[in-house]
Every structure is written in structure tokens, then in C-alpha cells.
Amino acid sequence: MPTQTRSDVRNVAIVAHVDHGKTTLVDKMLWQTGAFGERDTVETTGERVMDSGDLEREKGITILAKNTAIHYTGPAAQDSGITINIIDTPGHADFGGEVERGLSMVDGVVLLVDASEGPLPQTRFVLRKALAARMPVILCINKVDRPDSRIEEVEDETYELFMDLLDDAEGHADQLDFPVVYASAKAGVASTVRPANGELPEGDDLEPLFRTIVETIPAPSYDDAKPLQAHVTNLDSSNFLGRLALLRVHNGQIRKGQQVTWCRADGSQQKVKITELLMTNGLEREPAEQAGPGDIIAVAGIPDITIGETLADPDNPEPLPLITVDEPAISMTIGTNTSPLAGKVRGSKVTARLVKERLDRELIGNVSLRVLPTERPDAWEVQGRGELALAILVEQMRREGYELTVGKPQVVTREVDGKVHEPVEHLTIDTPEEHLGTITQLMAARKGRMEQMTNHGTGWIRMEFKVPSRGLIGFRTQFLTDTRGTGIAHHVFDGYEPWHGEIKTRQSGSLVADRTGVATTYAMFNLQERGTMFVEPTTEVYEGMIVGENSRADDMDVNITKEKKLTNVRSSTADVLERLIPPKHLSLEESLEFCREDECVEVTPEAVRIRKVQLNANDRAKAASRARRDG
Numbered sequence: 001m002p003t004q005t006r007s008d009v010r011n012v013a014i015v016a017h018v019d020h021g022k023t024t025l026v027d028k029m030l031w032q033t034g035a036f037g038e039r040d041t042v043e044t045t046g047e048r049v050m051d052s053g054d055l056e057r058e059k060g061i062t063i064l065a066k067n068t069a070i071h072y073t074g075p076a077a078q079d080s081g082i083t084i085n086i087i088d089t090p091g092h093a094d095f096g097g098e099v100e101r102g103l104s105m106v107d108g109v110v111l112l113v114d115a116s117e118g119p120l121p122q123t124r125f126v127l128r129k130a131l132a133a134r135m136p137v138i139l140c141i142n143k144v145d146r147p148d149s150r151i152e153e154v155e156d157e158t159y160e161l162f163m164d165l166l167d168d169a170e171g172h173a174d175q176l177d178f179p180v181v182y183a184s185a186k187a188g189v190a191s192t193v194r195p196a197n198g199e200l201p202e203g204d205d206l207e208p209l210f211r212t213i214v215e216t217i218p219a220p221s222y223d224d225a226k227p228l229q230a231h232v233t234n235l236d237s238s239n240f241l242g243r244l245a246l247l248r249v250h251n252g253q254i255r256k257g258q259q260v261t262w263c264r265a266d267g268s269q270q271k272v273k274i275t276e277l278l279m280t281n282g283l284e285r286e287p288a289e290q291a292g293p294g295d296i297i298a299v300a301g302i303p304d305i306t307i308g309e310t311l312a313d314p315d316n317p318e319p320l321p322l323i324t325v326d327e328p329a330i331s332m333t334i335g336t337n338t339s340p341l342a343g344k345v346r347g348s349k350v351t352a353r354l355v356k357e358r359l360d361r362e363l364i365g366n367v368s369l370r371v372l373p374t375e376r377p378d379a380w381e382v383q384g385r386g387e388l389a390l391a392i393l394v395e396q397m398r399r400e401g402y403e404l405t406v407g408k409p410q411v412v413t414r415e416v417d418g419k420v421h422e423p424v425e426h427l428t429i430d431t432p433e434e435h436l437g438t439i440t441q442l443m444a445a446r447k448g449r450m451e452q453m454t455n456h457g458t459g460w461i462r463m464e465f466k467v468p469s470r471g472l473i474g475f476r477t478q479f480l481t482d483t484r485g486t487g488i489a490h491h492v493f494d495g496y497e498p499w500h501g502e503i504k505t506r507q508s509g510s511l512v513a514d515r516t517g518v519a520t521t522y523a524m525f526n527l528q529e530r531g532t533m534f535v536e537p538t539t540e541v542y543e544g545m546i547v548g549e550n551s552r553a554d555d556m557d558v559n560i561t562k563e564k565k566l567t568n569v570r571s572s573t574a575d576v577l578e579r580l581i582p583p584k585h586l587s588l589e590e591s592l593e594f595c596r597e598d599e600c601v602e603v604t605p606e607a608v609r610i611r612k613v614q615l616n617a618n619d620r621a622k623a624a625s626r627a628r629r630d631g
Helices: 022-032 054-059 093-103 121-132 151-169 207-216 352-365 387-399 433-445 475-482 521-530 588-594 617-630
Strands: 003-005 009-016 066-072 082-088 108-114 137-142 180-184 189-191 221-223 229-238 242-251 259-263 269-273 276-281 284-287 296-300 310-312 330-336 370-373 379-384 404-407 414-416 419-432 449-455 460-468 488-498 510-513 531-533 546-550 556-558 599-603 608-612
Touching: 009 022, 009 093, 009 121, 009 207, 022 066, 066 276, 082 207, 108 121, 108 151, 108 207, 121 137, 121 151, 121 488, 137 151, 137 207, 180 207, 189 207, 221 242, 229 296, 330 352, 330 387, 352 370, 352 379, 352 387, 379 387, 387 404, 387 588, 387 599, 419 433, 433 449, 433 460, 433 475, 460 488, 475 488, 475 588, 510 608, 521 531, 521 546, 521 556, 546 556, 546 608, 588 599, 588 608
Parallel strands: 009 082, 009 108, 108 137, 137 180, 510 556
Antiparallel strands: 003 221, 066 082, 180 189, 229 242, 229 310, 242 296, 259 269, 259 310, 276 284, 276 296, 330 379, 330 404, 370 379, 404 599, 414 419, 419 460, 419 488, 449 460, 510 546, 531 546, 599 608
């Protein structure tokens, strides 16, 4: 039986580097196709409606791939219109597993590139995945109205990127023949005619983009003779229906109430019933009776179903291949809180059983995560794509009321031909010219190897490095300090290389509390010339807790609870307001970056504290002497 197509459906993913405007573009597409009610406004719905999580809104990044559906009835559509299923994917390299899941649901991609910044590392990553899957690509150059836009150069750079990746991915030369759309997502305007730099595209809406999607992205194809095959690409939950499996139907029909075969990841098969079938319309899931090839649906009634599994015909089950993602590059130990202040917060979750259950729940929907046992029964090694992805997991658990001890991030090594290999990142840095020497020194200390340097002639330069992943642990804070907050750095996983040797990242030591008590203004005033403080007066501290950063390279035990001796002799200089320098408050990510090998982070719903793994000073001294003797 020849392959057939469904002309009334298009499935497309919007992919790009972080902050190039994907979520904003999807927002405007929803508005212009009537996905919101007549009375809805940006004030009532909010901007970036696809970024529904609190952390996504706070950080301004997409963390989870999400899908929406719009009903296009413009000039390029048929009489009844076309349903365009859109997958909004993350742009950050640490969430690459989400990108790969998103691509498994679609038949083509819209590649968004900033008209000023041009292609960046994550652009390369997502484009490589799309070309390897032989998907058609639409290039959308966004933010063309930026005053520093350089549209023609960015178009040429993207074309060169296609040329490079087609050689690597063994793609087809016809993939070079891609349409280009010029857009300002914020203004909700697009055109196929290139505007002048810094100007808005001609036109009033996104119609040229919709038309290009309908004409370029192929309609879903299927084999009429094949039985039902639906692939689980994502998971969600409902207060009323329990776990929802999000599926792309590849062949056959699936109906509400139907009995299907659930082909599990371990190879076993089980008959199950579809109790509820939902299809997306705008931002809402609506009940449906049946779905066919190309549809993206949600089904309820299968409590343990997971990503990559298949729902198939009960009489002739044919499972689809499991979804594979790149291996994790960074790991850290997550365990129960073992500090003297553990369990002081009312309602906090502190037991090993609760922590393990939460990590197991995260594994269900996060395909790029691994959880491995350690020597301790109350701690686990959690592996992921990058520091940010693991920090986001810890922050989510903190907000849910968990208390944790989190170890310093480490790299996941592998053995190749008897030698230890470590993950390597492709790092791109954009910075003003005046910081060139500082950045070169910084990267040399972290074993970075410069691959390319470009001067755009605007006072800014772009440098590209190959650097070990562990060289980027703690890099961001120092980089922003050295460039006075003006530098932009992005990195993406680039394979494995032989171990690069020792890397010294932090030059300063720690100020460590030598006793339990309450931090006093008097003690902190006398200590602040020794370094930067992390705590405020009246903060409860304990022995082994890190209260500041030493200005010298070694650690220093300090008494931060010391009180001023009171006498009955009146002094003319007494009771003068002691002027304290405001402490430096570290976020969770900054605390993880600050850690050394013998330090860890205590995470509770109300506070994030850095501490020594060994709290007692004598125990630390014995461990250090043992390490020197053994080393």
C-alpha cells in the first residue's frame, strides 16, 4: 500500500539558542490565530504563556518542551483550515534531552536565529539533530529591528553552519535549499523580503511565516496497511485523570475506550484500556473521541507508562524504537540534610525515603537524567547534561519543601582504549575588545583551547574555545566579574577527549565558623578585612559552616560569634555605629560553583548554606594529613 499523507495537519518544532525569541514568537502565533478569547489581554494572560513554570518565568528560559496547537485559516490553508501543532523547545544546552524529545514529535523545524548574535553553540546543536533526522528547516531571522542587527551577515553565517553540519551529519544537499523568513517576534510581524538592518519587516502580521510553514513542512505521512503505532514523547499529570502520556500517532487510529497493547521499555507487552483521550487546542486540552496519523494527543488510564514506549494494535503489536538522548556529562551527589540545623523548618521533608521517591519521580519525565546509588544509603549520584539542569532540579525540590545536602558538581568520565576521557564543551564568548587579554588568561587556566576569533568591527569580539566541562564549573561568576557583567558566554557538549590534567578553578579559600552560635556585628566587623562575608548579623551558624570567602588561598577557621566585652568604664569612642560591608548573598547556582571538593551545599526551603563535608576542624585536619600521606 503506498504511503499517504494528512494535508490538514502540520507538526513543527521551534528551535533556537537561548534568548533568541522562541517563546515570544509562539505567543504571537497564538494571539494571531485566535487561541485566546475576545476578552483576553496580555495583562490577563501574561506574556510568554508557554513558560508556565515559576522557575521558567523567573529565569526567562524555557526548561521543558511544551506543545500547543493553532488552527490556521489563512490564504495558504484549505477550506476547513490546517491544524499546526507547535513544539516550543528549550534553548539551553543543559536541556538538550527536551530538544531531542521535541524533535521526535515533528516533521520539520523553524530555526530561529538572532539578527545580531547570529548562530551560537545551541543553534549548532539543535540544527545538527534536525539535519541528522533529515528534517526540512525554515530559517527565521528574528529581532531584525535591533539597532545592531546585521541580517545579511547572519544569513551567510547560518548558511556556512548548514554546510559544516551537512558534512558531519551526512545529510542531503537539498537541505541547503531552505526558505528564509525575516521577523520581529515582539512586534508580531514577518516577511520573506529582507528588510534593512534595524528596521521592521514589511507587513502587518505573521502570515508569511504561517504560509512558509504550510508550504515547507511536509504533511504527516502514514501507511494505511499498518496497524496502530503511537509513540510516547512526554508525560504530564492531571488532578482528575492522574498520569497523562503525550503521544504522536504514527499509523492507524486510536479511540477513547479502546483496548491497546502497551509495549514497554523492557520488552514486555501488556493490554491496557484508553480511559480518556485529549487533543490540544491552543493552550487547552479538550476531550476527543479518536485521533489519527500525525495527531499529537494525551491519553489517560496507564499509570506507569514512560517516555519512549509505544501503544500498538492489540492483535499485531509493532513497537517503535526507544528515544535515545546524549549521555550525561555532569554529576553531583544529592542526599538528606546532615547539618546540625536539619529539620528545623516546619513541614520540611528530610527523610531518605522521601528524597529517593522524589528523584525517582523526576526520572519518569526527564530522559537525560540518571540516578545511581552511592556507598551511603541516604545519598545518590545524580547525572545530567550540565550544571544548570541539576541546579534547577535541586531548586525545584527546595521549593517543594525538601532538605538536601548537595555535593560539588563533577564530570562523568569514560574509559576509551584504557585511558580516561572527559567531556569537552564548545564555548562561545562575546565580549568587548578591552577584555580580550583577561578572557584569554582565564581560559588558559581552565585548559581552554582557542579555535577561532572573529572581530565584527563594532568594538566586540567573538572567541570560540574547546574546554573541558569541569573547567566551566564555577566559570560563570568569575567570567561576569572579569568582564564587569558585559560578557556573554554559551557552551554546548562537544564530545570526549583524554583527561586534560589538574585544573585550579578557585584561587581563594573559605572562612569557616569554628563554633556554633549566632553571628555578631562585632565579630563580623573585625573579620570583614579578611575577606567577603556570606552571612548577616544574627544568622545562626554552626561549626564547619562557611561564612565567607577568604582573600587568601587557604581556609581560615574564624569565631564569628564573638561578642564585645562590656566594661563599666565609659569611653568617648564607645557605641559608635560599626559600619559593616553588606554581605554577598549567593544563589543556589553560585553556591554550587563556589564549592571545593571538601565542601558541599546545605539546601533547605528557607536557606542555602555552604559547609565543609567534615564539620569538625580536627577531623578535617586528620583527613588532610591522610591525603598528603597517601598522595
